[in-house]
Amino acid sequence: MKGQLLSANHAAALAATLAARANRTGRGFCSGVYPITPSTECMEFLCAQQIEKGRVVRVESEHSAMGVCIGAAAAGARSFTATASNGLAYMAENCVAAAGLRLPVVMAVANRTMGPPWNIWADHGDALMLRDLGLIQIYCADNQELFDTVLSAFRLAEDQRVLMPAMVCMEGFILSHTVAQTEIPSQEQVDRFLPLTSVPQQLGSTPHSLGQIELPAQTETHRMQHHQAMLAAETVFEEVRGHFADIFGRELQGALVPYRTEDADTLIVSLGTMGLTAQRVVDRARERGEKVGSLRIRMLRPLPVAAIAREFAGKSRIAILDRDISLGFGGVLWGELARLAQAPVVQNYLAGIGGGDVRPEHLERVLADLKGRRQSGTPVNVEAI
Amino acid sequence: MRNEPLLGGMAQSAVDRETPLLRPGNTNCGGCGMSNLLQMMRRAVADRPVQLVIPACCAAISAGAFPQAGLGAPTVLTTFASAAAVATGAAAVARLNGEETRVICLAGDGGSYDIGFATMSAAAERNEDILYICYDNEIYGNTGGQRSSATPAGAVTTSTPGGKVEQKKDIMAIMAAHRIPYAASLSLAHADDTLRKLRHALDLRGFRFLHVLSPCPTGWKSEPALGMELVRLAVRSGLYPVLEVFDGRRHQINIEPEFSDEALEMYLSLQRRFQNTGLKASDLRPAIERHWLNLRVLSGRIVPARRETR
Numbered sequence: 227m228k229g230q231l232l233s234a235n236h237a238a239a240l241a242a243t244l245a246a247r248a249n250r251t252g253r254g255f256c257s258g259v260y261p262i263t264p265s266t267e268c269m270e271f272l273c274a275q276q277i278e279k280g281r282v283v284r285v286e287s288e289h290s291a292m293g294v295c296i297g298a299a300a301a302g303a304r305s306f307t308a309t310a311s312n313g314l315a316y317m318a319e320n321c322v323a324a325a326g327l328r329l330p331v332v333m334a335v336a337n338r339t340m341g342p343p344w345n346i347w348a349d350h351g352d353a354l355m356l357r358d359l360g361l362i363q364i365y366c367a368d369n370q371e372l373f374d375t376v377l378s379a380f381r382l383a384e385d386q387r388v389l390m391p392a393m394v395c396m397e398g399f400i401l402s403h404t405v406a407q408t409e410i411p412s413q414e415q416v417d418r419f420l421p422l423t424s425v426p427q428q429l430g431s432t433p434h435s436l437g438q439i440e441l442p443a444q445t446e447t448h449r450m451q452h453h454q455a456m457l458a459a460e461t462v463f464e465e466v467r468g469h470f471a472d473i474f475g476r477e478l479q480g481a482l483v484p485y486r487t488e489d490a491d492t493l494i495v496s497l498g499t500m501g502l503t504a505q506r507v508v509d510r511a512r513e514r515g516e517k518v519g520s521l522r523i524r525m526l527r528p529l530p531v532a533a534i535a536r537e538f539a540g541k542s543r544i545a546i547l548d549r550d551i552s553l554g555f556g557g558v559l560w561g562e563l564a565r566l567a568q569a570p571v572v573q574n575y576l577a578g579i580g581g582g583d584v585r586p587e588h589l590e591r592v593l594a595d596l597k598g599r600r601q602s603g604t605p606v607n608v609e610a611i
Numbered sequence: 612m613r614n615e616p617l618l619g620g621m622a623q624s625a626v627d628r629e630t631p632l633l634r635p636g637n638t639n640c641g642g643c644g645m646s647n648l649l650q651m652m653r654r655a656v657a658d659r660p661v662q663l664v665i666p667a668c669c670a671a672i673s674a675g676a677f678p679q680a681g682l683g684a685p686t687v688l689t690t691f692a693s694a695a696a697v698a699t700g701a702a703a704v705a706r707l708n709g710e711e712t713r714v715i716c717l718a719g720d721g722g723s724y725d726i727g728f729a730t731m732s733a734a735a736e737r738n739e740d741i742l743y744i745c746y747d748n749e750i751y752g753n754t755g756g757q758r759s760s761a762t763p764a765g766a767v768t769t770s771t772p773g774g775k776v777e778q779k780k781d782i783m784a785i786m787a788a789h790r791i792p793y794a795a796s797l798s799l800a801h802a803d804d805t806l807r808k809l810r811h812a813l814d815l816r817g818f819r820f821l822h823v824l825s826p827c828p829t830g831w832k833s834e835p836a837l838g839m840e841l842v843r844l845a846v847r848s849g850l851y852p853v854l855e856v857f858d859g860r861r862h863q864i865n866i867e868p869e870f871s872d873e874a875l876e877m878y879l880s881l882q883r884r885f886q887n888t889g890l891k892a893s894d895l896r897p898a899i900e901r902h903w904l905n906l907r908v909l910s911g912r913i914v915p916a917r918r919e920t921r
């Protein structure tokens with residue numbers, strides 16, 4: 227294990243490279259890539275690597291990038307791509323196809339606001355757009371976590387009980403371009419961590435078809451199987467964490483990251499890097515004697531419903547932060563989680579939409595606003611409180 | 612429910628009929644040119660390992676409904692615009708593993724001329740190891756017969772009820788301009804020439820493009836039994852040039868037309884799609900002549916090569 231100074235984009239690409247090399251004695255690695263800010267550096271890094279039994283195809287669009295991954299995975303290879311924002315929207319049709327064909331493609335997404343009007347800064351709305359389409363989604367908060375999660379996503383997605391694409395998210399610039407010392411395992415360790423890719427439905431020489439027409443009852447069955455496999459991914463992820471600790475001697479962050487929640491009466495709930503800011507605000511509030519905790523959601527799909535409900539139990543005030551907005555409704559995370567809480571006040575705060583800074587003082591304002599509420603209200607923008 | 616021996620058995624052997632690419636029970640319309648193409652492909656493929664990549668189009672329906680496979684080769688059905696990208700991935704992995712598998716895209720004109728155009732062009736530019744076959748029925752057959760950029764001017768479609776105004780794209784020129792190792796147009800009515808080209812394209816490496824005029828009785832409003840005859844008329848009249856282009860440079864005309872107006876008139880009159888627009892042979896002739904003048908220059912032959920004997 228050695229430390230390297232890497233941006234999160236490069237860390238994602240390095241994790242993919244190590245995973246790619248680990249499949250050299252299997253069917254190899256093939257990836258389609260296309261640049262878009264703030265994800266570009268990930269594909270550039272990948273394009274500069276020498277990968278035995280690997281090929282990185284520089285295609286003409288994100289749609290084709292995922293197309294190449296689909297072809298590669300359908301031929302039994304390991305596969306990876308990276309994108310953001312409009313690139314993800316352009317890729318969406320093939321993300322659906324990869325999910326529907328149950329192909330274990332891993333993706334790194336540098337979350338960015340969708341345009342036009344053009345805006346290159348962070349917003350979770352791009353990945354959330356694909357929330358319901360059968361891809362695993364994990365959101366990260368720092369470089370090490372991102373590296374570890376991308377690496378582990380291969381093991382998770384390729385697990386025979388799971389077999390579906392996995393998307394690992396990092397907020398654009400805030401995380402994608404942050405350079406930090408990152409522990410990088412040796413190839414030999416990664417080889418031990420990742421079994422050779424096996425895609426049971428892989429095209430071979432027998433004439434079976436992938437992706438044919440289905441009748442409603444067949445689709446219904448396949449959707450339910452996919453749903454069950456997605457639910458199983460929560461348990462499989464715990465197993466992956468076990469293997470991770472055994473081989474690398476470190477912890478892989480779990481599906482949820484609770485921080486000082488046990489005795490808390492108030493919770494700040496968030497995705498991604500805002501969770502780290504929330505932890506600092508929690509520490510300050512604790513110094514003032516306030517019983518505040520933070521719950522960072524890493525895994526959004528599958529959503530660890532029971533574990534979240536346990537964290538919510540007995541809390542009296544819950545602030546749910548959203549760096550996104552489902553227009554005409556409110557925050558997506560709030561929409562997902564509010565029903566799991568019994569607390570008298572569950573309030574949605576829209577924070578950092580379109581890439582605005584979310585600083586500790588914003589979250590202090592959130593805590594003050596939360597304290598003054600007798601009941602839950604409609605979603606509010608933190609800039610307006 | 613056996614497949615009929617095609618062209619008196621020239622394009623199919625008994626073995627091909629036992630293990631066809633297009634299996635019995637498929638739901639293609641009677642007289643579909645794509646069915647004939649798949650039969651000829653079976654003959655050409657012989658024992659070469661192949662995989663098919665098919666975007667949304669009529670051929671995706673030919674693949675049958677889960678769990679039955681309508682096609683006798685491993686197949687992946689892709690989104691409408693991504694056949695050449697998916698084939699890129701599959702072919703790349705086959706090469707990385709030292710496998711001989713030929714990855715064949717079988718796509719309609721919509722998936723090639725229109726929505727999948729950038730994907731196909733990019734795969735050609737990268738010279739991916741793919742055999743790309745565009746069966747061109749000059750219409751969006753799958754969705755009930757709307758215009759594509761392969762629909763000829765004068766044809767009525769469900770989205771051009773008054774007849775299409777714009778000209779058909781010259782896909783062969785476009786693909787040749789990519790300087791790919793091989794581009795060829797195939798006449799299903801000329802089995803020997805078609806089989807030769809299919810075999811040649813199967814054995815080559817790099818991006819190979821085959822354009823196939825594919826009769827579609829449903830969209831063309833023509834008699835199912837007349838498909839081959841229509842192709843023959845399109846070739847005889849000069850409307851559908853049958854040629855090959857090597858490396859985007861050397862052009863070879865394979866069948867010399869008669870340029871007969873009678874054949875052209877017959878071609879138009881046998882399809883109801885042309886009937887309400889009053890399109891006549893004389894309307895098409897100037898464009899055909901211009902096109903052939905170009906082809907003569909490109910092929911370096913001012914004098915016709917060989918007249919097709921009937």
Ligand SMILES: Cc1ncc(C[n+]2csc(CCOP(=O)(O)OP(=O)(O)O)c2C)c(N)n1
Nearest residue numbers: 667668669691719720721722750751752753
């Ligand atoms: C993105 C997308 N847009 C539209 C469609 C609907 N669609 C399916 S097949 C098709 C037309 C196919 O035409 P062509 O490629 O010529 O093949 P054909 O049906 O004629 O065989 C269309 C419009 C689709 N499947 N995907």
Ligand code: SF4
Nearest residue numbers: 640643669752827829
């Ligand atoms: S609509 Fe045309 S191309 Fe499609 S199956 Fe029928 S005849 Fe063939």
Ligand SMILES: [Mg+2]
Nearest residue numbers: 719720750752
């Ligand atoms: Mg068509």
